[in-house]
Amino acid sequence: MKATVFIEPGKVEVHEVKKPIIKRTTDAIIKVVRASVCGSDLWFFRGISQRATNTLVGHEAIGIVEQVGEDVHNIAVGDFVIVPFTHGCGHCVACLAGFDGNCLNQKESGGSGYQAEYIRFQNADWALVKIPGEPADYNNEQLNSFVTLADVMATGYHAAKTAEVSKDDTVVVMGDGAVGLCGVISAKLLGAKRIIIMSRHEDRQNLAKEFGATDIVEERGQRAVDQVMTLTGNGADAVLECVGTAEAVEIAIQLGRPGAIVGRVGVPQKSDMNTNNLFWKNIGLRGGIASVTTYDKNLLLKAVLNNEINPGKVFTKKFNIDDVQFAYEAMDNREAIKSLLIVNE
Amino acid sequence: MKATVFIEPGKVEVHEVKKPIIKRTTDAIIKVVRASVCGSDLWFFRGISQRATNTLVGHEAIGIVEQVGEDVHNIAVGDFVIVPFTHGCGHCVACLAGFDGNCLNQKESGGSGYQAEYIRFQNADWALVKIPGEPADYNNEQLNSFVTLADVMATGYHAAKTAEVSKDDTVVVMGDGAVGLCGVISAKLLGAKRIIIMSRHEDRQNLAKEFGATDIVEERGQRAVDQVMTLTGNGADAVLECVGTAEAVEIAIQLGRPGAIVGRVGVPQKSDMNTNNLFWKNIGLRGGIASVTTYDKNLLLKAVLNNEINPGKVFTKKFNIDDVQFAYEAMDNREAIKSLLIVNE
Incomplete structure (x- = not known):
């Protein structure tokens, strides 16, 4: 599959890499529809923070569930979902207190590799946020707003x-x-x-x-x-x-x-x-780290569905995943407020 | 009148000083009934914080209003009051937000000189807290609890x-x-x-x-x-x-x-x-700095009056104002949790 790889400050590339597979019974595999570049991605793109070369990047996406582990019951194959950068289990003391960005049962470090065709997602049962229907039910701006519900x-x-x-x-x-x-x-x-x-x-x-x-x-x-x-x-x-x-x-x-x-x-x-x-x-x-799933499920998804808020307007440039380098550059040069990536659409 | 004066680290004395007078129309003069030594007084007593020699000390008391400035309407001569270390005006943005310890209309630095027979008190109209009746209506423990409502x-x-x-x-x-x-x-x-x-x-x-x-x-x-x-x-x-x-x-x-x-x-x-x-x-x-008047008026005074709370129990030693040095020493040596001072009683 195609995935965005960090090469060095100022340079990302789309490489052909192995499609991810379920590793834990609580994982899901998501086929990405749209993804995006985050302001925090610019920290490594600008060389301000360190990042190992050849690592997969990106942590904001929406997509379709392609496969679920055997302990995932609330999410089914074919569901249209927001893919948060956080991975709350939904039942630890942090998640119960409304701070799922600090989930105590997150086994690996946070979301990464979302600027790609497929994502392996931890703690899928609670952390993924279901969007009613399918992508074709929504207009371009609403789809963009769903992408913002993954992080910003x-x-x-x-x-x-x-x-x-x-x-x-x-x-x-x-x-x-x-x-x-x-x-x-x-x-x-x-x-x-x-x-x-x-x-x-x-x-x-x-x-x-x-x-x-x-x-x-x-x-x-x-x-x-x-x-x-x-x-x-x-x-x-x-x-x-x-x-x-x-x-x-x-x-x-x-x-x-x-x-x-x-x-x-x-x-x-x-x-x-x-x-x-x-x-x-x-x-x-x-x-600190946002409580993405809590907020999405409590009110933000509904506010987007009701057209009460239109955060998708922050995407002022759109790129195909193959042009991800330009998507980063547009944000780096302040030509775009935020860059959208079209993946499987 | 008698007032406690800081001499040097480890030494306070009761001196005969001039009785305070009304300086602003928003002032009141209070005849002190009971006062106390605060843990924060130990900072200068121990020489950890700097304090000028011969300055009056103390910031916790209860007393009887002896005189009020012409702009003081809610408090009258003869009222039995808690004398907070804070001086909220009751109508600035800080007081209205419930942070009267940060009152923007406090003209001079905070409470001082309360370990004395009389206190001049700023912003008396709103900041002083009336106690129903007179000292004789209360037992020893309740009177002590009222003293704690001035600060701790x-x-x-x-x-x-x-x-x-x-x-x-x-x-x-x-x-x-x-x-x-x-x-x-x-x-x-x-x-x-x-x-x-x-x-x-x-x-x-x-x-x-x-x-x-x-x-x-x-x-x-x-x-x-x-x-x-x-x-x-x-x-x-x-x-x-x-x-x-x-x-x-x-x-x-x-x-x-x-x-x-x-x-x-x-x-x-x-x-x-x-x-x-x-x-x-x-x-x-x-x-930060406590909202003394807000909390006293909202709920703490009532909780003491109803015997729901008994914070006066923190006073484990009692001294006459003349023995203020011993009152400080008892706290400094951890012989007392908190020292009470009997003034005009």
Whole structure:
């Protein structure tokens, strides 16, 4: 089968590799319909994070179940499914608490190799999310929205949920990538009245407004803090940190009013920070790996099916799996907000 | 009037000083009935934190209102009141959000000089908490409980509240000082099913059990983490950090299950920590200065009046204001869990 392989920073290739097979009784094999490139894939593509050469990449997809292990009962061959990057068992203490991104029964490291024709998926029984019907029942935009439910939409929602966004809140969203834009959708979905996004790219600003952003801040660093304070008076009720750099977290904790919570979903690049600033203003710091299956099953899938949210709009370029290098480059060069990959369609 | 003055590490004295007067129209003058020594007073008494010599000390008291400024309408001369260490105005964004410990209209730094015969109190209209009747209507233990509502009981409750303790939770309390013990009371009040306290002092262990603790952990450091994991399986639902050292916070964030929140009320001594450990387990870090007036008015005063909670039991030694040096020493030497000061009674 065709699969995307990381070669070196700046270079991915489609190679012919062995089709995966069921290894555990809890696995499923999925035939991929659509997949995508994630902002976090750019970390290794840009050489910022280390990755071994010749490893399979990608962790967002939708597809059709082709085979299931003998302990998979809730999912059947032929089901149309969202393929999350997380693999919750559904019954450990983490999954029961709603944090399936931290499932304690995940046997191997997280999702990988989704930019391919087939995926072997762990803990398929609970973690896969069934979509009613089949791909032909949906239009292009809805199919794209389903792809975002594998990661970015659920991750943006995790930022909003852990920041405890509630009705009539003023929310700041840091980051105008697909996750930040999905953070805007999520803040809106949770009833925020005012949504301020930090962005300096017109295409992303426009999409943010379409998703519900009320204000744009183009400044960075201390000037961004000053502008948010001018806009809000004393800081936001909630801050969604969708970048992941140490600087972004340091800025984020300055943007909240006393008692505000920063919901952080940007994969952290550096570790040490002064947490006394949190204490003296009662600022909370929460967030981490998204609870993809929990959110999809609880509300996000229904919101897409009802056309209440349209996160698929973050895909501004579409490529065939054979052109995956261009899909990465388009995001790397900011020509695309997010790149879609057509696989078996 | 008599007031306690900090001389140098290890030494406080009662001096004759000028009785305070109303300076702002929002002030009140309180005649102190009982006051107390706080664990945080030991920071300067032990020379761990810097404090100028000859400064007035103390920030926990109950008393009778002797005079009010012209903009004070909710409090009248003769009222029996809890005198919080916080000074919320009741109408700024912080107070309205329930974080009156971060009031934006507090003109001067927090409470000080409460170990004295009289106190000048800022933002008296909203921040003071009226107790029905007069001191003679209450027994000794209830009066002591009212004193804890000026700080430690509200601070312990802030740890539990920001850690989002809820019904049937398993909670770990770090710190067996008065605040930690009040954290146990608070966890119980919020419906926790299992309350594990870290303590190696028999008197504190016994009081913790009386307040609702179900398990005691005597170990420290990594061994404490291991023991909590053995007791809980995969970590606690909530962790109350009532110590304040950098080590305590680092340990605290290892004690939660995925998605747990650490509620931190120990005044932080050091700043930098690795927050990636928070991210990868979705551990939240919240807490800060307690919302004393909010909690007292919402539920804590009623809980004391109904004898539902008896936090006054943390006072295991009682002194006359003239013997304040001994009151400090008793806590410094761990002969007292907390020292009470009888002032005008």
